[in-house]
Amino acid sequence: MATNILQEILTVKLQEVEAAKAVRPLLALRREAEAVPPPRNFIEALHDRISAGSAAVIAEIKKASPSRGVLRERFDPAAIATSYALHGAVCLSVLTDLQFFRGSEDYLKQAKAACNLPVLRKDFMLDEYQVVEARAMGADCILIIVAAFREFALLMGEQPRDEEMIAGMLRLEALAEALGMAVLVETHDRDELELALQLDTTLIGINNRNLHTFETSLDTTLQLLTRVPPGHIVVTESGILAPADVALMRDHQVNAFLVGEAFMRAPDPGAELARLFG
Numbered sequence: 001m002a003t004n005i006l007q008e009i010l011t012v013k014l015q016e017v018e019a020a021k022a023v024r025p026l027l028a029l030r031r032e033a034e035a036v037p038p039p040r041n042f043i044e045a046l047h048d049r050i051s052a053g054s055a056a057v058i059a060e061i062k063k064a065s066p067s068r069g070v071l072r073e074r075f076d077p078a079a080i081a082t083s084y085a086l087h088g089a090v091c092l093s094v095l096t097d098l099q100f101f102r103g104s105e106d107y108l109k110q111a112k113a114a115c116n117l118p119v120l121r122k123d124f125m126l127d128e129y130q131v132v133e134a135r136a137m138g139a140d141c142i143l144i145i146v147a148a149f150r151e152f153a154l155l156m157g158e159q160p161r162d163e164e165m166i167a168g169m170l171r172l173e174a175l176a177e178a179l180g181m182a183v184l185v186e187t188h189d190r191d192e193l194e195l196a197l198q199l200d201t202t203l204i205g206i207n208n209r210n211l212h213t214f215e216t217s218l219d220t221t222l223q224l225l226t227r228v229p230p231g232h233i234v235v236t237e238s239g240i241l242a243p244a245d246v247a248l249m250r251d252h253q254v255n256a257f258l259v260g261e262a263f264m265r266a267p268d269p270g271a272e273l274a275r276l277f278g
């Protein structure tokens, strides 16, 4: 039995992936991935904005979350993407998980088609199939959640071993990069950060949301920040709700932000982005 939310999500996810493979075999999926337009450069977009002295916002499109329930009843991904782009978002993040976040592959496609911004596929990735799937739906970046690799091992009744977790993450990363996509690696604590730094990517996410209590604390970012070597971009994730939160992060040279809830609850998500970061 699953003992926490991440294990619950991963249990469902593994079943979904097996079902997807039966419907769309990897070879067919690979052909689809080759047929979509080449990726937009996710990391460069962040870099350019930060070099210009501004905050770089990855604006999220999510209908619901396990901790908050439905965030937005009238949900039009294309309209939201357009609004985000108009108000200065640098990249998009689109939830594609159906069961827990009410997301979909179609939402990512709709958002991507509505603007010129690079798009992160926000989902729980464990299997290389999902990476090819991400590219086939038009994603420019994938998320690798270190905690998911730990929970996956536990789910399989194994003791998580660093070398194995790193090898698993490197496999996904190598495939993403071979397909021209960027990788955002998400961490919650020191141990996860150590593992994340074994990857090739320079994009380090620090999730302020505690996976067990669902509470957010920006101290998570402040505490881990000092352990990230130069040459990386730190993305502070979750719980950015007010201009004061943005100011606190920027005071500590954190310039990249992943924000969902605050925007999803606003009548016009892009206008809220401009208000928070204006």
Ligand SMILES: O=P(O)(O)OC[C@@H](O)[C@@H](O)c1c[nH]c2ccccc12
Residues within 6 Å of the ligand: 060, 062, 122, 123, 145, 186, 207, 237, 238, 239, 240, 258, 259, 260, 261, 262
């Ligand atoms: O809605 P918020 O608190 O602004 O958070 C956005 C983003 O950080 C959050 O959706 C998130 C971060 N990591 C995740 C992993 C899976 C699903 C969702 C997430």
